[in-house]
Amino acid sequence: MGQEPGRGDLSYAVLGLLSFGRELSGYELKQWADNLRFFYAAPAMSLVYTELARLQSAGLVTSREVPGEGRRGARVYRLAPAGEAELRTWLSRPVPPATLRHPVALRLFFGHLADPDRLQAVLEEHRARCEELLAELDAVREGLRDDATFRYPALVAQWGQRYYGGEAAAAADIAALLPLDDPADLEDPAGPAWR
């Protein structure tokens, strides 16, 4: 869930996904990249292939064709030593802050103008979406459980479980408080006409 990574971040994401010691096809890489969606946008398949070609011509990854089920074999990619060195350099550089773009919070900010039922529905939709992503993350985390190679991705998955669990709980708690008393209600018990 997030913005499309900039060209730089996509390069490092692809290099990073190849750093777990396995050769991966473009298709397998895309499946792995989809696991970034919980805290970044998952890149489109076409972008993954473009990036792989770019990284290969820069000498950061190598590839070879392996026999496949179709007429053509599948091409698999491996991290080259220069690619690993570039990854380590990236990991030592300053890290930009995390950013959030929260259209639900923006609408709640102006909740005094919203139809109360509509605002409840918007929060409920956000809660349901967070619960859904949480369930997907639970499955990802479960799948990584026993593999020490993926201990850091597993830790990121746990972080995501906290985040989405927290967001879902916050949305539910806020929805339970709505509608907030309108000051106009206090002056006029009948309330304003638009409610």
Add this chain to the structure above:
Amino acid sequence: MGQEPGRGDLSYAVLGLLSFGRELSGYELKQWADNLRFFYAAPAMSLVYTELARLQSAGLVTSREVPGEGRRGARVYRLAPAGEAELRTWLSRPVPPATLRHPVALRLFFGHLADPDRLQAVLEEHRARCEELLAELDAVREGLRDDATFRYPALVAQWGQRYYGGEAAAAADIAALLPLDDPADLEDPAGPAWR
């Protein structure tokens, strides 16, 4: 903290900030808009003025000059009925999902390649930044406490307090777990040379 709002969102943010029943100068609007930074990017001052001009020519806001301290008076803006109607329409439309772009989590995902001290420092920096934003939000929330007009912004501030408090706690908890045991360490008690 976040992405620049799209043109559409900036329009609604400016209209919304004028919907609390007060005339505001461009400067005051910018100060209010800075309160959106906790869950959206705060727009640049120049963008706020461009947007005000656009909204005025569309008949969604009105303005008048009031006597000021300088040679020229200050221009203050007010929401027009057409602007309020447009805001209500926006609030009734579908809401895009919240998005996250988390460069810290992206680095942790590839933590098996990172220098352990560096990874600790990245998490500590994230924790400190979240604590800082939390302290700023505490002050915002405190300033809104008794004003029923701003009861929805106050609720958004509370949501932000949960979010930044949760992120700070998660970063601290994760940092305390690092470095995760390297599977190579288990085979070779001396550990790999690069650590």
